[in-house]
Amino acid sequence: MKIRIVGSGSMWTAFNSASYLIDDDILIDMPNGTCKNLFKMNLDSRNINHVLLTHFHGDHYFDIPFYFLLKSKASNKEVNIYCSKEGKRKNKLLLKLAFPNPAQEILATIKPIYNFQYRFTIKDYVVTKYLVNHGRMKPAYGYIFATESIKVGFTGDTTICKNVEYMASICDYLFCDCTLIKGNKKHMGIDMIASLNEKYSNCKLVVSHLDDSTREELLKIKNDNIIIPNDGVEIIVS
Ligand SMILES: [Zn+2]
Numbered sequence: 001m002k003i004r005i006v007g008s009g010s011m012w013t014a015f016n017s018a019s020y021l022i023d024d025d026i027l028i029d030m031p032n033g034t035c036k037n038l039f040k041m042n043l044d045s046r047n048i049n050h051v052l053l054t055h056f057h058g059d060h061y062f063d064i065p066f067y068f069l070l071k072s073k074a075s076n077k078e079v080n081i082y083c084s085k086e087g088k089r090k091n092k093l094l095l096k097l098a099f100p101n102p103a104q105e106i107l108a109t110i111k112p113i114y115n116f117q118y119r120f121t122i123k124d125y126v127v128t129k130y131l132v133n134h135g136r137m138k139p140a141y142g143y144i145f146a147t148e149s150i151k152v153g154f155t156g157d158t159t160i161c162k163n164v165e166y167m168a169s170i171c172d173y174l175f176c177d178c179t180l181i182k183g184n185k186k187h188m189g190i191d192m193i194a195s196l197n198e199k200y201s202n203c204k205l206v207v208s209h210l211d212d213s214t215r216e217e218l219l220k221i222k223n224d225n226i227i228i229p230n231d232g233v234e235i236i237v238s
């Protein structure tokens, strides 16, 4: 499994917002600016066929209208969206705000397929969706991608909770929210990542959604199991 870190920062940093590209055609979250950020990395959003959304904050799905428009003009029009039920309405509304006149035409052209299941398959991966705790934003989900030999998880935005612990307990790699130095009710912090690392030492923790001050503190930590990525970095899990 090839994972490209499209973004590793929180909203108010010069880093792109948290988002990950798997094997060139599966994207976890589509923050504002994603299509542009991918072009800057010489990657083409037209190749993305599967988009998994963790929750409906703007820094996780506001580039959907640009992606839909781009796909409607591309020869490969395959669009599969995995999210919670309200996603279909929200994405449509956002598209109408962004491009009022062609919105219906774009949707009729790409015919996005929505999947609201808790377990599904994408190519060779069995994907499971887990409810996490992102404060008042409900629902918020994490995802685990599993093959026979590897398990890779993505927490999305969340504080520490039972399902995040479970994900760390079974995953080889967990890409996790570590926005803060000290975690709160909405986001994890270095304190929570340290406790996950202590309990589940078999799991490599790739921290993301980082505030600048958090990144600075994290870089002082020397621990092979805590990975602090820059935007554009590729991680291979096999
Ligand atoms: Zn959020």
Ligand SMILES: [Zn+2]
Binding pocket: 057, 059, 060, 157, 209
């Ligand atoms: Zn966020």
